[in-house]
Amino acid sequence: xxxxxxxxxxxxxxxxxEGAFMLMSAPLxxxxxxxxxxxxxxxxxxxxxxxxxxxxxxxxxxxxxGKREGYIIVSLGWIVFSLFGAIPFIVxxxxxxxxxxxxxxxxxxxxxxxxxxxxDIESMSHGLLFWRSLTQWLGGMGIIVLSLVILPVLGIGGMxxxxxxxxxxxxxxxxxxxxETAKRLWGIYVIFTLAEVILLWLGGMTLxxxxxxxxxxxxxxxxxxxxxxxxxxxxxxxxxxxxxxIIAGINFSLSYFAMHLRFNRVWKNEEFRSYLSFxxxxxxxxxxxxxxNNREQGLEKSFRDSIFQxxxxxxxxxxxxxxxxxWASPAIVILVVLMFxxxxxxxxxxxxxxxxxxxxxxxxxLELKRLIHPNAIVPVRIDREAVHPTVxxxxxxxxxxxxxxxxxxxxxxxxQGYDLQSSIGAVAATLGNIGPGVGAVGPMExxxxxxxxxxxxxxxxxxxxxxxxxxVLVLFSRSFWKN
Amino acid sequence: xxxxxxxxxxxxxxxxxEGAFMLMSAPLxxxxxxxxxxxxxxxxxxxxxxxxxxxxxxxxxxxxxGKREGYIIVSLGWIVFSLFGAIPFIVxxxxxxxxxxxxxxxxxxxxxxxxxxxxDIESMSHGLLFWRSLTQWLGGMGIIVLSLVILPVLGIGGMxxxxxxxxxxxxxxxxxxxxETAKRLWGIYVIFTLAEVILLWLGGMTLxxxxxxxxxxxxxxxxxxxxxxxxxxxxxxxxxxxxxxIIAGINFSLSYFAMHLRFNRVWKNEEFRSYLSFxxxxxxxxxxxxxxNNREQGLEKSFRDSIFQxxxxxxxxxxxxxxxxxWASPAIVILVVLMFxxxxxxxxxxxxxxxxxxxxxxxxxLELKRLIHPNAIVPVRIDREAVHPTVxxxxxxxxxxxxxxxxxxxxxxxxQGYDLQSSIGAVAATLGNIGPGVGAVGPMExxxxxxxxxxxxxxxxxxxxxxxxxxVLVLFSRSFWKN
Numbered sequence: 001x002x003x004x005x006x007x008x009x010x011x012x013x014x015x016x017x018e019g020a021f022m023l024m025s026a027p028l029x030x031x032x033x034x035x036x037x038x039x040x041x042x043x044x045x046x047x048x049x050x051x052x053x054x055x056x057x058x059x060x061x062x063x064x065x066g067k068r069e070g071y072i073i074v075s076l077g078w079i080v081f082s083l084f085g086a087i088p089f090i091v092x093x094x095x096x097x098x099x100x101x102x103x104x105x106x107x108x109x110x111x112x113x114x115x116x117x118x119x120d121i122e123s124m125s126h127g128l129l130f131w132r133s134l135t136q137w138l139g140g141m142g143i144i145v146l147s148l149v150i151l152p153v154l155g156i157g158g159m160x161x162x163x164x165x166x167x168x169x170x171x172x173x174x175x176x177x178x179x180e181t182a183k184r185l186w187g188i189y190v191i192f193t194l195a196e197v198i199l200l201w202l203g204g205m206t207l208x209x210x211x212x213x214x215x216x217x218x219x220x221x222x223x224x225x226x227x228x229x230x231x232x233x234x235x236x237x238x239x240x241x242x243x244x245x246i247i248a249g250i251n252f253s254l255s256y257f258a259m260h261l262r263f264n265r266v267w268k269n270e271e272f273r274s275y276l277s278f279x280x281x282x283x284x285x286x287x288x289x290x291x292x293n294n295r296e297q298g299l300e301k302s303f304r305d306s307i308f309q310x311x312x313x314x315x316x317x318x319x320x321x322x323x324x325x326x327w328a329s330p331a332i333v334i335l336v337v338l339m340f341x342x343x344x345x346x347x348x349x350x351x352x353x354x355x356x357x358x359x360x361x362x363x364x365x366l367e368l369k370r371l372i373h374p375n376a377i378v379p380v381r382i383d384r385e386a387v388h389p390t391v392x393x394x395x396x397x398x399x400x401x402x403x404x405x406x407x408x409x410x411x412x413x414x415x416q417g418y419d420l421q422s423s424i425g426a427v428a429a430t431l432g433n434i435g436p437g438v439g440a441v442g443p444m445e446x447x448x449x450x451x452x453x454x455x456x457x458x459x460x461x462x463x464x465x466x467x468x469x470x471x472v473l474v475l476f477s478r479s480f481w482k483n
Numbered sequence: 484x485x486x487x488x489x490x491x492x493x494x495x496x497x498x499x500x501e502g503a504f505m506l507m508s509a510p511l512x513x514x515x516x517x518x519x520x521x522x523x524x525x526x527x528x529x530x531x532x533x534x535x536x537x538x539x540x541x542x543x544x545x546x547x548x549g550k551r552e553g554y555i556i557v558s559l560g561w562i563v564f565s566l567f568g569a570i571p572f573i574v575x576x577x578x579x580x581x582x583x584x585x586x587x588x589x590x591x592x593x594x595x596x597x598x599x600x601x602x603d604i605e606s607m608s609h610g611l612l613f614w615r616s617l618t619q620w621l622g623g624m625g626i627i628v629l630s631l632v633i634l635p636v637l638g639i640g641g642m643x644x645x646x647x648x649x650x651x652x653x654x655x656x657x658x659x660x661x662x663e664t665a666k667r668l669w670g671i672y673v674i675f676t677l678a679e680v681i682l683l684w685l686g687g688m689t690l691x692x693x694x695x696x697x698x699x700x701x702x703x704x705x706x707x708x709x710x711x712x713x714x715x716x717x718x719x720x721x722x723x724x725x726x727x728x729i730i731a732g733i734n735f736s737l738s739y740f741a742m743h744l745r746f747n748r749v750w751k752n753e754e755f756r757s758y759l760s761f762x763x764x765x766x767x768x769x770x771x772x773x774x775x776n777n778r779e780q781g782l783e784k785s786f787r788d789s790i791f792q793x794x795x796x797x798x799x800x801x802x803x804x805x806x807x808x809x810w811a812s813p814a815i816v817i818l819v820v821l822m823f824x825x826x827x828x829x830x831x832x833x834x835x836x837x838x839x840x841x842x843x844x845x846x847x848x849l850e851l852k853r854l855i856h857p858n859a860i861v862p863v864r865i866d867r868e869a870v871h872p873t874v875x876x877x878x879x880x881x882x883x884x885x886x887x888x889x890x891x892x893x894x895x896x897x898x899q900g901y902d903l904q905s906s907i908g909a910v911a912a913t914l915g916n917i918g919p920g921v922g923a924v925g926p927m928e929x930x931x932x933x934x935x936x937x938x939x940x941x942x943x944x945x946x947x948x949x950x951x952x953x954x955v956l957v958l959f960s961r962s963f964w965k966n
Contacts, residue, residue, distance in 0.1 A: 043759070067855065068855070091953065148610040167556055259611055329897045329898075329900060329901060329902050329903065329906070330894065330898045332897075332902075332903060333893055333894055333903055333906060334894060334896035334897075336903060337890055337893075337894060360883045360887075361887065362888055363880055363883070364880060364883055364884040365960070367877070367880040367881075367884065367953065368953060368956055368957045368960040368962075369960065369962050370961070371953055371957050372551070372957065372960070372962055372963055373962070389876075392876070393872075393875070393876060393879070394850070396879035396880070396883060397847060397850040397879070398845055398850075400843045400846070400847055400879060400881060400883070401847040401850065403886065404843075404844065404847055407820055410816055410820075411813065411816055411820060412817075413815060414812045414813040414816035414817075415812075415813045417812060418812060419812050419815075419904075420812065420815060420816055420819060420904050420907070420921065421902075421903050421904055423812070423816060424903070436906070438903070470665060470850065470851060470854055473851060474851045474854050474855065477851040477852065477855070479851070479852050479856070480851070
């Protein structure tokens with residue numbers, strides 16, 4: 001039997017944590033003289049209260065968390081977070097008038113997707129804008145991982161939860177104790193965020209904008225406080241954001257080693273080197289395309305737009321410094337392909353992830369070798385070590401399932417009346433947690449035009465994309481619920 | 484050391500066979516009073532002569548054919564067939580004036596793709612039209628398989644060649660002797676072709692048209708003698724062609740069993756049942772889309788267009804009874820998705836193949852079960868039997884490599900100035916050996932507008948698509964050429 005009481009208990013704790021974070025938005029609206037301080041306050045207190053009541057009811061439950069409880073807690077945790085996180089947008093009066101839109105905006109935040117239904121971002125209150133960015137920052141490193149830091153008591157079944165939430169085929173632990181690992185990861189995350197805030201602020205951003213954009217950069221989320229995203233900011237600011245998007249797409253464990261001057265450990269990491277190589281090669285190609293097709297623009301601007309969009313799409317952030325759907329066809333096609341690459345495992349980036357991409361590329365090449373020497377054992381090597389065949393099979397299964405979900409998604413969205421290009425864009429951008437896509441969901445467009453069904457469907461894609469498919473999909477399998 | 488002499492010897496034999504088939508076109512041009520009888524005759528005799536000279540030189544070589552020789556012979560065989568097969572189009576004077584176009588049309592024929600550069604098919608001589616259809620018919624069942632029938636002496640290394648040419652993860656043999664298997668396959672192929680000729684002829688087609696269309700139906704090729712494909716033919720003829728496209732997409736071994744009244748063997752075949760189910764489900768869905776979006780058209784016409792296009796695209800034939808790129812978006816998207824399904828293993832259909840599609844679908848679902856029971860062995864079952872894990876890994880590798888080649892192809896074609904949709908269409912339609920795609924290569928368009936580079940590149944995609952990637956790609960691997 002699945003222990004549903006412990007599920008409810010953990011959810012009650014998560015709700016209290018969410019309420020506490022929600023509370024932080026209220027003083028911002030107050031300080032900037034927006035009119036929604038009281039509604040945000042009430043939403044936050046209400047959320048905390050519901051959490052507290054649940055906690056009172058379930059606090060004495062049996063605290064054993066098995067594999068199955070782990071999957072349920074993580075999946076439900078993200079859904080509950082989004083269901084309640086939408087409330088401030090609704091009650092504010094300066095936010096989003098209907099619940100579907102508010103939920104879409106919120107789950108798009110927590111999953112660090114950044115797909116928005118807003119048509120006039122600047123009209124929102126400061127409290128709401130801050131809450132919107134905060135959802136991404138919390139979702140980036142993971143709400144479960146966060147709770148492991150705050151409440152070490154959860155450490156009992158923490159490993160189950162950690163594995164179910166942290167992206168990548170093989171999660172690496174910085175410390176044998178899981179809450180110590182979580183603490184270190186969140187520590188680096190906070191340091192990087194502060195560093196970006198300072199650099200953006202020095203570049204002339206307001207502190208408010210600097211904080212918001214730092215939150216959504218490090219989370220590879222992509223929510224901006226401006227409708228035009230990063231287009232109108234200075235080149236300095238665009239480069240700073242590029243740098244931190246690159247950092248956000250790196251395995252945070254490697255950043256931890258780098259901070260402790262263990263550079264050798266960083267450099268010998270093959271995923272890291274491939275990640276930088278991909279950025280380098282695709283930036284070069286896109287720069288050449290832009291230079292060739294738009295000669296009056298100047299080399300620096302072409303390079304800046306290229307590296308920004310390549311990094312923004314590949315790390316699944318989704319910021320824009322250009323309306324890239326107007327670019328020459330090969331540049332658009334390359335960006336669409338990069339939507340499937342994603343960040344490194346253990347980063348805040350979504351989509352398939354670099355490690356899986358290089359695994360399937362290598363395995364494809366080695367398949368030719370296996371054809372010639374059918375009896376030889378030809379292992380795929382990463383970091384010079386043979387990868388266990390089971391890992392390869394899992395990765396291949398993940399990638400094929402990812403593509404299947406993508407294809408089914410495109411078919412479903414096409415039934416909403418969108419053409420092939422827009423359907424591909426919307427599904428790749430939500431499933432991959434990117435945000436803007438191509439066609440009707442380009443970087444200067446938004447998701448408001450989708451039907452209610454379309455929005456809930458895309459919300460589902462964002463959720464399963466963030467939790468790497470299986471954590472959620474397993475709940476729909478019959479054998480999960482059988483004893 | 485690779486035995487290149489035996490490669491040259493087999494190629495010499497293939498050339499003589501090709502010359503003999505080419506010769507059959509000459510009397511047709513003569514009978515219809517076209518002016519290119521002599522040029523076609525000379526092309527055929529020249530091809531035979533070159534083959535004969537090569538045969539004289541290499542006939543005394545060591546006849547051992549190993550694995551590597553097998554791959555080289557099959558890959559080169561198809562290339563040489565296309566290189567020489569293009570000659571009639573060039574020398575005719577009523578054909579194709581430049582060699583790139585002629586080669587494209589020929590390899591598109593032999594690979595049963597059906598992508599055409601012709602803008603006025605009706606102006607061609609009867610000899611050329613017949614040769615064009617004949618390339619598809621020969622390529623459908625396989626030129627190597629054919630040579631095994633004609634020259635049993637090749638049977639020495641025949642199994643190597645057979646495996647390298649016949650599509651599907653595990654080729655099934657109808658007889659322990661490989662040339663006996665080849666003979667039976669070609670026997671059924673001829674019987675079906677004759678049956679379709681008779682049915683089309685009874686439906687009012689001229690004998691010439693009936694033969695041409697039967698050749699290209701059974702080969703799932705899709706070349707028509709008319710620029711407008713099957714649009715202007717009667718509903719009866721459209722249904723007959725639909726029926727034979729369905730037959731052509733079935734494993735010919737199953738047809739062999741059916742002819743010997745062993746229906747049990749047919750029905751218990753899971754790929755066959757899935758194949759029919761896919762056709763049924765997608766036809767139903769597309770019919771509903773057409774009925775809903777175009778109410779004045781009538782149910783019968785909507786059903787007929789739907790089943791025709793679903794079967795034509797899924798079996799990779801590429802005939803058209805409607806300009807489907809004008810259909811409602813979901814119908815187009817479904818057809819694009821079906822471009823990746825393909826026929827059954829051991830059929831003349833191309834693309835990924837039904838058996839692989841169901842293997843990756845099943846494996847994806849079972850991955851969820853493996854997640855819950857990590858220590859249990861959860862095999863994928865086909866026809867109620869556990870599939871060996873190696874086969875699964877090979878299929879997963881094939882599918883991921885197929886997708887990689889597709890993605891690289893789309894990027895390359897986008898550099899030729901085509902938008903995302905047209906690039907997807909052109910690459911899916913050539914790599915999958917379908918012919919018409921979407922966008923700029925829709926069913927009422929052609930491939931003439933591609934650059935010389937574009938045409939050779941797409942020709943390469945058709946070749947590796949027909950030979951299921953690895954047979955050709957392995958020649959580019961370093962370990963292939965090492966001792």
